[in-house]
Amino acid sequence: MTTPPTPAPAAGRASAVLGWASLVLVGATVGLGLVLPRTQEQAEYSRLIAVHPPAAWASYVAVGVAAVAAIGFLVTRRGGWDRVTIASLEVGAVFTAITLATGSIWGRPTWGVWWEWDARLTTEALLLAVLLGAVALRRSLAPGLGRGVITSVAALATVGLLPVVHFSVEWWRSQHQAGTLLAPDPATNADNPYIVAMLVGFVAFSVLFAWMVVQRVRIEALEEEADGIVLDRAIAERRAEASPARGVTA
Amino acid sequence: MGYVAAGYLVTLGGLGAYSAWLVRRAKQLKHDRAR
Numbered sequence: 001m002t003t004p005p006t007p008a009p010a011a012g013r014a015s016a017v018l019g020w021a022s023l024v025l026v027g028a029t030v031g032l033g034l035v036l037p038r039t040q041e042q043a044e045y046s047r048l049i050a051v052h053p054p055a056a057w058a059s060y061v062a063v064g065v066a067a068v069a070a071i072g073f074l075v076t077r078r079g080g081w082d083r084v085t086i087a088s089l090e091v092g093a094v095f096t097a098i099t100l101a102t103g104s105i106w107g108r109p110t111w112g113v114w115w116e117w118d119a120r121l122t123t124e125a126l127l128l129a130v131l132l133g134a135v136a137l138r139r140s141l142a143p144g145l146g147r148g149v150i151t152s153v154a155a156l157a158t159v160g161l162l163p164v165v166h167f168s169v170e171w172w173r174s175q176h177q178a179g180t181l182l183a184p185d186p187a188t189n190a191d192n193p194y195i196v197a198m199l200v201g202f203v204a205f206s207v208l209f210a211w212m213v214v215q216r217v218r219i220e221a222l223e224e225e226a227d228g229i230v231l232d233r234a235i236a237e238r239r240a241e242a243s244p245a246r247g248v249t250a
Numbered sequence: 251m252g253y254v255a256a257g258y259l260v261t262l263g264g265l266g267a268y269s270a271w272l273v274r275r276a277k278q279l280k281h282d283r284a285r
Contacts, residue, residue: 030262048257055261097264101261211269215269218276
């Protein structure tokens with residue numbers, strides 16, 4: 001579809017900076033999260049607040065970025081947007097899976113069950129299924145304009161799920177708690193150490209998301225280049241095979 | 251504490267495994283291109 005770009009040295013440096021920043025920030029998140037005080041309501045299980053909501057946040061960011069990149073591709077038809085779209089969808093699936101896993105682990109001691117067909121859990125599981133479906137669909141298609149358009153449409157369909165996931169706790173009766181940061185009732189707000197740990201987690205997972213997307217975009221470009229080389233070689237071989245035969249019949 | 255440790259392990263393990271795959275795959279593709 002397009003010629004894969006050669007990574008510029010500046011891009012390599014930006015990737016290194018993002019990578020190291022991710023390591024430091026994720027380390028800070030874990031450090032802050034594990035020393036949070038026990039709460040009366042949830043004992044030590046509240047410490048999962050430093051990783052579970054940030055993972056959910058990163059999955060929202062991923063789907064949002066994929067949708068913006070999808071619009072970029074549909075408008076400009078430039079391969080760079082297509083690569084960002086699929087990269088964000090795949091990284092979003094990773095963060096969504098982690099959100100579901102950590103939520104299940106948090107639910108077991110506090111709700112008494114690993115899983116409940118609750119509005120938030122069900123819509124989050126649906127989001128993961130749609131993201132994995134979009135990635136699988138992409139892999140089943142040959143490189144080209146059509147693949148980019150279908151990936152973009154899938155990304156735009158996925159972003160429509162985000163409000164359903166986010167507001168599921170308000171639209172339906174749910175065991176899952178409502179928003180922590182923007183809770184309508186200040187009495188249900190978390191204490192400052194929890195909010196700080198969660199906000200550091202939001203920043204850490206956002207930076208990590210950016211690093212992962214940069215890496216995944218680079219891989220996509222290299223795979224497109226490799227596919228092109230393989231295709232060129234195959235065409236050259238078929239032409240070489242066909243040439244003597246043509247000579248005989250002529 | 252078991253559930254908290256499990257939550258952090260799943261998070262770090264998942265993110266770490268995917269990050270390692272990204273780095274390994276990029277290196278492999280660069281190596282293939284250089285050949």
